[in-house]
Amino acid sequence: MKIAHYCNKFSPLSETFVYDVVKVLQSNKLVTTSEVITHMHINKNQRPYLYVTEIKDVSLTIFQKIWHFVLDKIGYRAGIEYQWKLKRIRLFNILKWKKPDIIHAHFGPQGCIIIPIAITLDIPLVVSFHGWDAFELTRDEFWIGHIKRMFLSASKITVVSKYMQHHLISLGCPENKIEIIHVGKIIYDYKFINKSKLEVKNFVSIGRLVEKKGHYDSVKAFINILKKYPQATLTIIGDGPLKDDLEKFVFSKKAENNIKILGAIDHEITKDYLYKADAFILCSKTADNGDMEGIPTVLMEAQAIGLPCVTTRHSGIPEVLDQVAHVFLAEEGNVDDIERAILLLINTPPDVLDTIIVKGREKVEREFNLETETNKLISLYKGLL
Known part of the structure; x- marks a missing residue:
């Protein structure tokens, strides 16, 4: 053929x-x-x-x-x-x-x-x-x-x-x-690491810096999280038209020591950041021009590696998560609800988090x-x- x-x-x-x-x-x-x-x-x-x-x-x-x-x-x-x-x-x-x-x-x-x-x-x-x-x-x-x-x-x-x-x-x-x-995704390219017994404090987000990726919402929610968990970190990987404004916003909130925006980097290096993180966050939403996600493949990668994910009820995103992980879904564009989901993840007992992480890997292996x-x-x- x-x-x-x-x-x-x-x-x-x-x-x-x-x-x-x-x-x-x-x-x-x-x-x-x-x-x-x-x-x-x-x-x-x-x-x-x-x-x-x-x-x-x-x-x-x-x-x-x-x-x-x-x-x-x-x-x-x-x-x-x-x-x-x-x-x-x-x-x-x-x-x-x-x-x-x-x-x-x-x-x-x-x-x-x-x-x-x-x-x-x-x-x-x-x-x-x-x-x-x-x-x-x-x-x-x-x-x-x-x-x-x-x-x-x-x-x-x-x-x-x-x-x-x-x-x-x-x-x-x-x-x-x-x-x-x-x-x-090619599943065997992603080594599964279960970090359910470790403290969740280092978050990573990957996606172009455009409106539909919801990075502003993630950052605003995370700034609120820092008031309760000042050691938490968020690393954002991606480039796009919103990069300069997003960096200025982070600096205006004096959060530059906790929130880093790295720009676009090679895929293999990006995987290293996933391995080093404790959790993943991507708060996609419908852009003003109607642009929407299909299913972000990075959510498959994060779960394949063993990262619990905070994300949104947007387009096909709920379909990539096992039902047990839907507790970490937030309403798109709702900063308060995103903050709630992050707090819930940080405070989830290790045995419950273990189930969510394992189910996430199994979901990707089975359906993606x-x-x-x-x-x-x-x-x-x-x-x-």
């Missing part, structure tokens, strides 16, 4: 999940090639992969850029559709030459771009939604129109949670086309194992041939 993966960029640091599934597919004996077609191949040293075809976007003239900007501002998306036309010409030629058995588009916009080519070449198309493409984009009339048309012609749609599945069905995705396939989820994806591919 020859699989052609189409994504805009391969592979941003925040999209480990695409890189992981592409690699695991290539190692499967049923897959002859798992090749990536992308417009920008990045992070090549951190994430080496041989089978990548890079299609550089055609540069627009200054006049074209200005004209498209003006049209987009008044609600006419001629700029986007013109760029799609240019991309499709080059994609068509490459796919006609490579003759894949399956095209797999990662994220909704890539599905919208490539669907006419899949139809013309009579190649089954699988489109995977991951988060913002299912929620933020579907608030925009331009995108919802294209996505609905794509639903009708795509062979299969995959999503990462029941929550996302219900949402896309409500938008018109046929129920018989949509399947839940978790992105998953990358090898298992990849086998589901291969079965989906085979059903389309």
